Amino acid sequence: MSSYTFEELAALHAVARALAQPWDLRDQLERVLAEMSERLGMQRGMISLLDRDRGEAMLEVAHGVNLEGMDVSYRAGEGITGKVAQTGRPIAVPSLGQEASFLDRTGARRHLKNRDELAFLCVPIVYDSRVVGILSADKLASDVADMDRELAVLSSVAELIAKAVQVLALEDENRRLRRMVGPSGGTDLDLIGQSKGMQEVYALIRHVADSATTVLVIGETGTGKELIAKAIHANSPRSKGPLVRVNCAAIPDTLIESELFGHEKGAFTGAFRQHRGRFEEAHNGTIFLDEVAELSPSAQAKLLRVLQEKQFQPLGSPRQVTTNARVIAATNRRLEDCVAAGQFRTDLYYRLSVFPIVLPPLRERGNDIILLADHFVLTYSNRLKKPVKRITNAVIEAFLSYPWPGNVRELENCVERAVLLAKGQSIEMMHLPPSLQIKSPDEQNRNTGMLGAVIGAQERSMIIEALKESGGNQSQAARLLGTTKRIVQYKIRKLGIDPAKFKKAKRTG
Numbered sequence: 001m002s003s004y005t006f007e008e009l010a011a012l013h014a015v016a017r018a019l020a021q022p023w024d025l026r027d028q029l030e031r032v033l034a035e036m037s038e039r040l041g042m043q044r045g046m047i048s049l050l051d052r053d054r055g056e057a058m059l060e061v062a063h064g065v066n067l068e069g070m071d072v073s074y075r076a077g078e079g080i081t082g083k084v085a086q087t088g089r090p091i092a093v094p095s096l097g098q099e100a101s102f103l104d105r106t107g108a109r110r111h112l113k114n115r116d117e118l119a120f121l122c123v124p125i126v127y128d129s130r131v132v133g134i135l136s137a138d139k140l141a142s143d144v145a146d147m148d149r150e151l152a153v154l155s156s157v158a159e160l161i162a163k164a165v166q167v168l169a170l171e172d173e174n175r176r177l178r179r180m181v182g183p184s185g186g187t188d189l190d191l192i193g194q195s196k197g198m199q200e201v202y203a204l205i206r207h208v209a210d211s212a213t214t215v216l217v218i219g220e221t222g223t224g225k226e227l228i229a230k231a232i233h234a235n236s237p238r239s240k241g242p243l244v245r246v247n248c249a250a251i252p253d254t255l256i257e258s259e260l261f262g263h264e265k266g267a268f269t270g271a272f273r274q275h276r277g278r279f280e281e282a283h284n285g286t287i288f289l290d291e292v293a294e295l296s297p298s299a300q301a302k303l304l305r306v307l308q309e310k311q312f313q314p315l316g317s318p319r320q321v322t323t324n325a326r327v328i329a330a331t332n333r334r335l336e337d338c339v340a341a342g343q344f345r346t347d348l349y350y351r352l353s354v355f356p357i358v359l360p361p362l363r364e365r366g367n368d369i370i371l372l373a374d375h376f377v378l379t380y381s382n383r384l385k386k387p388v389k390r391i392t393n394a395v396i397e398a399f400l401s402y403p404w405p406g407n408v409r410e411l412e413n414c415v416e417r418a419v420l421l422a423k424g425q426s427i428e429m430m431h432l433p434p435s436l437q438i439k440s441p442d443e444q445n446r447n448t449g450m451l452g453a454v455i456g457a458q459e460r461s462m463i464i465e466a467l468k469e470s471g472g473n474q475s476q477a478a479r480l481l482g483t484t485k486r487i488v489q490y491k492i493r494k495l496g497i498d499p500a501k502f503k504k505a506k507r508t509g
């Protein structure tokens with residue numbers, strides 16, 4: 001092929017620039033397909049990943065084709081895509097209307113009046129001398145002067161995206177493996193949040209999960225301390241062992257030692273049979289001691305011995321029981337204050353607080369509130385078989401301004417109640433409890449003050465800059481800002497920003 005034309009060079013440069021952006025891989029590849037459409041006239045671009053074990057090409061990324069709810073794949077040699085995957089050689093079809101082996105699995109061309117006017121180009125994506133995917137696109141046959149040249153340009157694009165496609169294929173393979181392993185192979189369980197505080201919590205979980213170190217989870221009531229214990233256990237070498245939960249505040253002082261360490265028959269009045277303690281049940285697993293500050297002094301002494309010696313003595317028994325249980329404790333109180341007040345042993349405090357994890361309250365997690373609310377709407381609309389799909393802007397405003405003294409648990413209860421009361425597809429202000437009813441506009445204005453005005457102006461400026469950079473694409477703007485599209489859309493509406501004004505800004509700037 002002769003040297004590239006200016007348009008072809010500009011297109012390849014735009015592809016390289018898209019791949020250099022700090023976006024999600026799928027977003028990068030979608031941008032590549034968009035550049036092919038806008039600059040080269042290659043429409044309905046599609047990228048399929050090759051699963052070499054199964055010999056199938058699975059459609060993963062597309063532009064100008066709606067893949068929602070679709071699972072499109074091609075067996076080796078099946079259709080044009082399957083042939084390219086099998087042979088590793090490009091194929092060009094001058095007229096789709098005359099090609100019997102063209103399957104149109106996506107149905108994207110089903111309603112076109114004359115498929116004879118379309119040419120189809122399909123090339124392998126090769127990385128490290130192996131076919132890892134397939135790149136294809138349509139082009140108006142009248143715009144194709146030299147089919148070999150068109151294939152060469154598309155092959156150049158395939159070379160540029162090969163590494164990204166290989167990484168995407170590996171990510172998909174990892175996801176499939178995790179699904180095969182089952183829920184215990186997951187990493188985050190029900191932990192939801194992108195705030196800085198939660199990112200720090202995730203990092204601490206990753207650091208400590210592989211060890212047998214004792215962990216102390218500190219957080220207000222309702223912040224999700226038990227979820228942290230579940231995440232640590234599920235990602236630890238003892239994940240196949242038991243996870244035993246004990247609520248120390250719910251067990252009377254007279255029974256706590258028996259509950260934790262067990263007892264022999266006749267050890268006390270009412271002990272009609274032998275009872276295994278929770279530490280014995282948690283052997284080779286994890287024991288989660290919730291509200292550990294509520295333990296009685298004698299239970300604290302026994303717990304200290306377990307932590308030091310990995311042994312304990314059931315009530316009324318001469319035998320010593322050895323346990324390999326990992327201890328994760330949790331409290332909503334400051335143990336330092338309990339120690340100072342003489343309510344908690346100093347030596348036990350130091351044993352428990354080897355690796356503290358502090359969970360931020362919901363009021364300090366910013367836009368995580370919206371992420372959690374959306375998650376609970378989906379959960380309870382499915383559970384209660386209600387058609388609720390969204391939260392109105394007024395409700396979002398109320399959620400973001402409320403202090404949430406009950407934290408995530410209060411938010412979950414609030415959303416469950418709202419879903420139950422909702423008649424249509426949206427949660428409205430009328431569905432919220434009185435404590436969440438939004439303040440009047442006058443009261444809001446009085447409380448905003450100079451600091452609120454400065455923050456609002458800064459927020460508006462950041463969103464506008466992100467929209468300029470992304471050419472008005474709200475998904476890309478969200479990634480540049482480190483948040484979600486849902487949150488950006490809410491902020492755009494709240495601040496009265498028109499994203500359409502920036503649709504050309506990225507290319508003309």
